[in-house]
Amino acid sequence: MEVFECISKRKSVRSYTKKQVPKEVLEKVLDAALLAPSAGDIHPYRIVVVTDEEKIRRIAEAALNQVFIAQAPVVIVYLVSIEEASAYGRRGVELYSLLDVGASMENLMLAATSLGLSTCWVGAFDEKRVEEIVKAPKGYRAVSITPLGYSDHVPRAIPPPPKSEKVYYDEFK
Numbered sequence: 001m002e003v004f005e006c007i008s009k010r011k012s013v014r015s016y017t018k019k020q021v022p023k024e025v026l027e028k029v030l031d032a033a034l035l036a037p038s039a040g041d042i043h044p045y046r047i048v049v050v051t052d053e054e055k056i057r058r059i060a061e062a063a064l065n066q067v068f069i070a071q072a073p074v075v076i077v078y079l080v081s082i083e084e085a086s087a088y089g090r091r092g093v094e095l096y097s098l099l100d101v102g103a104s105m106e107n108l109m110l111a112a113t114s115l116g117l118s119t120c121w122v123g124a125f126d127e128k129r130v131e132e133i134v135k136a137p138k139g140y141r142a143v144s145i146t147p148l149g150y151s152d153h154v155p156r157a158i159p160p161p162p163k164s165e166k167v168y169y170d171e172f173k
C-alpha cells in the first residue's frame with residue numbers, strides 16, 4: 001500500500017471480529033515496530049504480545065473498562081525499561097523513551113493498516129495493573145497499549161485538524 005494511502009487509512013478501531021491474526025502477519029507488524037527510529041538506537045522498550053483471552057479481558061478492565069479491547073485476538077503492550085532509558089539521563093526517561101515508543105507504535109499501526117488489520121492506541125489504563133498482568137519485571141513501566149485485529153466495520157474518517165491552526169512557517173504566530 002502506498003504510504004500516504006496507508007497513513008490516511010489508519011483509524012482507531014473500537015470494534016473487532018473474532019478472526020485470528022496469522023503468525024506471519026503478526027511477525028511483519030512486529031518487524032515494522034522495531035524498524036522505527038530510536039534515540040541512540042537503544043529501543044529502550046519491550047513489546048508484549050498478549051493472546052491469552054483471560055489476560056486480554058483483564059487488560060481491558062485495567063484500561064478503565066474499555067471493553068472493545070477484549071474483542072481483539074491480540075493486544076500489544078509496550079513497556080519502557082527505565083534502566084535502558086536512563087542512558088540519556090532524565091531526558092532519556094522522561095522524553096526519549098516515550099518518543100521512541102510513539103515512533104514504534106506508529107510504525108506498528110501503519111504496518112497493521114497496510115496488512116488489513118486495525119488498531120487503537122490506548123493510553124488510559126492503570127499502569128501497575130497492566131504491569132502485573134504481563135508479569136513485567138521491576139523497572140519496566142507500561143506506557144502504551146493497542147488491540148490488534150480485524151475491524152468489523154469500515155472506520156469513520158475524522159478529518160485532521162486544519163493546517164492553518166497547527167502549522168507555522170518561520171515563526172510561531
Ligand SMILES: Cc1cc2nc3c(=O)[nH]c(=O)nc-3n(C[C@H](O)[C@H](O)[C@H](O)COP(=O)(O)O)c2cc1C
Nearest residue numbers: 010011012013014063066120121122123124125158
Ligand atoms: C497517547 C494516546 C492515547 C490514547 N488513548 C486512547 C484510549 O485510552 N482509548 C481510546 O479509545 N482511544 C485512545 N486514543 C486514540 C485517539 O482517541 C484517536 O487517535 C483520536 O481520536 C484520532 O482518531 P484516529 O486515531 O481514528 O485518527 C489515544 C491516542 C493517543 C495518541
